[in-house]
Amino acid sequence: xxxxxxxxxxxxxxxxxxxxxxxxxxxxxxxxxxxxxxxxxxxxxxxxxxxxxxxxxxxxxxxxxxxxxxxxxxxxxxxxxxxxxxxxxxxxxxxxxxxxxxxxxxxxxxxxxxxxxxxxxxxxxxxxxxxxxxxxxxxxxxxxxxxxxxxxxxxxxxxxxxxxxxxxxxxxxxxxxxxxxxxxxxxxxxxxxxxxxxxxxxxxxxxxxxxxxxxxxxxxxxxxxxxxxxxxxxxxxxxxxxxxxxxxxxxxxxxxxxxxxxxxxxxxxxxxxxxxxxxxxxxxxxxxxxxxxxxxxxxxxxxxxxxxxxxxxxxxxxxxxxxxxxxxxxxxxxxxxxxxxxxxxxxxxxxxxxxxxxxxxxxxxxxxxxxxxxxxxxxxxxxxxxxxxxxxxxxxxxxxxxxxxxxxxxxxxx
Numbered sequence: 001x002x003x004x005x006x007x008x009x010x011x012x013x014x015x016x017x018x019x020x021x022x023x024x025x026x027x028x029x030x031x032x033x034x035x036x037x038x039x040x041x042x043x044x045x046x047x048x049x050x051x052x053x054x055x056x057x058x059x060x061x062x063x064x065x066x067x068x069x070x071x072x073x074x075x076x077x078x079x080x081x082x083x084x085x086x087x088x089x090x091x092x093x094x095x096x097x098x099x100x101x102x103x104x105x106x107x108x109x110x111x112x113x114x115x116x117x118x119x120x121x122x123x124x125x126x127x128x129x130x131x132x133x134x135x136x137x138x139x140x141x142x143x144x145x146x147x148x149x150x151x152x153x154x155x156x157x158x159x160x161x162x163x164x165x166x167x168x169x170x171x172x173x174x175x176x177x178x179x180x181x182x183x184x185x186x187x188x189x190x191x192x193x194x195x196x197x198x199x200x201x202x203x204x205x206x207x208x209x210x211x212x213x214x215x216x217x218x219x220x221x222x223x224x225x226x227x228x229x230x231x232x233x234x235x236x237x238x239x240x241x242x243x244x245x246x247x248x249x250x251x252x253x254x255x256x257x258x259x260x261x262x263x264x265x266x267x268x269x270x271x272x273x274x275x276x277x278x279x280x281x282x283x284x285x286x287x288x289x290x291x292x293x294x295x296x297x298x299x300x301x302x303x304x305x306x307x308x309x310x311x312x313x314x315x316x317x318x319x320x321x322x323x324x325x326x327x328x329x330x331x332x333x334x335x336x337x338x339x340x341x342x343x344x345x346x347x348x349x350x351x352x353x354x355x356x357x358x359x360x361x362x363x364x365x366x367x368x369x370x371x372x373x374x375x376x377x378x379x380x381x382x383x384x385x386x387x388x389x390x391x392x393x394x395x396x397x398x399x400x401x402x403x404x405x406x407x408x409x410x411x412x413x414x
Contacts, residue, residue: 001191005354015187016187017121017124017125017141018140018141018144019183019374020080020180020183020184020187021117021121021141021144021145021148022144022147022148023118023148023176023179023180023183024084024148024175024176024177024180025144025145025146025147025148025149025152025179025381025399026148026151026152026155026172027148027152027172027173027174027175027176027290028114028145028148028149028152028173028174028176029148029149029150029151029153029156029213029269029272030152030153030155030156030173030176031110031152031156031169031170031172031173032053032056032149032247033152033153033250033251033264033265033268034153034156034160034166034169034251034261034264034265035049035052035053035056035103035107035158035247035251036049036050036052036053036248036251036252036255037049037166037251037254037255037261037264038103038166038167038169039049039052039100039103040255041166041167042098042099042100042103043100043341044100046252046255046375046380047372047373047376048100048258048372049252049255049376050248050252050368050369050371050372050375051368051369051372052100052103052104052107053148053247053248053252053368054248054365054367054368054369054371054372055104055107055111055368056107056108056110056111056114057111057244057361057364057365057367057368058108058111058365058369059107059108059109059110059111059112059113059114059115060111060112060114060115060118060311060361060364060365061111061115061358061361061362061365062108062112062115062356063111063112063113063114063115063116064115064119064354064357064361065219065358066116067079067115067119067354067357068119068221068351068353068354068355069354070082070116071116071119071120071123072351076120076121076123076124077184078082079116079117079120080116080120080121080180080184081116081181081184081185082116082138083112083113083114083115083116083120083185084113084117084177084180084181085113085177086112086113086116087109087110087113087114087117087173087177087182088174088177088178089109090106090107090108090109090110090112090113091106091110091170091173091174092106092109092174093105093106093109093176093212094106094110094167094170095167095170095171095174098167104396110173110289110325111279113404114409115150115361118357119353119354119357121141122138122141122337122340122341122349122353122357123340123349123353125137125337126138126269126340126341126344126349126353127349132287133287134287134341134342134381135282135283135284135286135287135290135291135334135338136283136284136286136287136312137283138283138334138337138338138341139279139280139282139283139286139334139338140279140280140334141334141337142279142333142334142337143276143279143333144332145278146272146275146276146279146330147276147279149220149271149272149275149276150269150272150273150275150276151272152172152269153265153266153268153269153272154265154266154269155169155172155350156169156172156265156269157262157263157265157266157269159171159172160262160265161262163258166261173312177330180294181350186322194272196256204366206210218283221351221352221355222355222358222359223355225352225355228343228405229355229356229359231400231401231405232339232343232401232405232406233356233359233360234341234354234397235295235394235397235398235401236254236336236339236359236360236363237359237360237362237363237364237366238299238359238363238390238391238394238397239298239299239302239332239335239336239363239391240336240360240362240363240364240367240389240395241366241367241370241390242299242302242303242306242367242387242388242390242391242394243302243329243332243364244363244364244365244367244368245367245368245370245371245387246302246325246329247304248304248367248368248371249310249371249380249383249387250267250268250325251264251268251377252273252371252380253309253312253318253380253384254267254318256317256380257312257313257314257315259315259318267318267319267322268322270319270323271322271324271326272326273321273326274326274327274330275321275326275327275329275330275333275351276330277330278327278330278331278332278333279334281330281331281332282294282298282330282331282332282333282334282335283333283334283338285331286334286335286338291335291338291339291342291406292398292399292402292403293401294331294332294333294335294393295332295335295339295395295398295402296398296399297331297332298328298329298331298332298335299328299332299391299392299394299395299398300328300391301324301325301327301328301329301331302328302329302332302391303329303387303388303389303391303392303394304323304388304391304392305321305324305388305394306324306325306384306385306387306388306391307384307388307389308321308324309321309384309386309388310381310382310384310385310388311381312324325362336360339406340352340353340356340403341353342406343405343406344356364378367387370383370386370387371383371387372401374386
């Protein structure tokens with residue numbers, strides 16, 4: 001164990017560690033909920049629109065393969081700048097090639113960039129935040145994502161209302177990426193700030209630097225950790241699948257019941273605000289009572305909400321289900337990042353976290369494809385029921401394996 005340093009303060013890393021994530025997430029929040037709507041406007045049917053919505057998650061999954069190596073080799077700041085540049089390329093393709101093929105290519109590139117961006121932040125928080133504050137810190141990181149996702153849809157709704165074009169939302173993410181690059185060039189390097197704050201010894205810093213220079217092979221890491229990833233990873237992948245399905249199935253359901261594009265964006269924005277409001281509460285629950293008290297209610301609530309959605313036919317009930325999903329998801333804010341951090345080695349988290357994120361993103365990427373396939377074979381309602389049942393299975397897996405691999409630590413007295 002490392003000797004304790006000065007008391008941890010979120011303010012010490014908030015600007016450099018959280019602001020770029022918040023800005024980047026505003027852009028994501030503007031475009032991702034509108035992907036099925038944009039795909040439909042380009043002539044895609046419900047099933048194909050769901051497939052296109054899943055390509056962003058597929059890009060994230062593919063990005064997990066090199067993400068650990070890139071962050072380890074180039075460092076957090078440069079990796080994130082490169083990710084923002086790649087995202088700009090993907091957005092340019094979406095804007096300049098207004099076809100389903102152009103949308104598909106652009107979304108995959110944007111997903112690749114998001115994987116690198118998110119891993120850099122996750123590895124940093126895991127390494128430098130003291131264990132008693134870990135869940136709250138990672139829930140706060142999750143909260144910055146949710147904050148952006150809450151604001152982005154409202155910006156999207158305003159622009160769609162003003163222009164009448166759903167594709168205008170890509171410009172929101174363009175501006176966000178440019179701002180992120182500027183922020184990363186101006187603010188202090190978060191790794192240097194945190195290292196100076198905690199006063200770690202030269203030996204531990206050298207070990208971390210050595211680990212960051214070492215090559216990271218995500219598939220080798222998956223093999224080395226196959227037992228925990230086949231159990232905890234399966235539960236986490238299911239949670240990711242049910243979570244990511246919201247971003248596809250809610251817009252598709254709105255299209256199926258005839259809601260206007262701008263109205264859909266507003267509803268998703270309201271749900272995002274509810275989700276965002278609970279991020280710190282989730283962290284306090286995990287730190288004080290254990291990770292299980294966040295994971296089980298979140299996944300159970302998401303599963304039941306998907307089941308109810310299958311029987312929804314009015315706008316009022318649709319709004320109620322969307323908000324209920326947001327409440328359940330908010331209770332689980334940061335749970336997957338926290339459990340991944342708990343399972344990873346302290347001095348070299350990027351290697352394990354890359355494998356952990358690959359596992360969770362596999363579930364995330366599979367959900368839209370599952371929705372698309374079931375919609376073709378049966379209906380969108382059956383797809384929603386299937387995701388709901390899967391969520392309940394995930395709750396049972398967490399109940400079975402989470403106490404074994406992440407025992408409840410002593411509550412923080414603060």
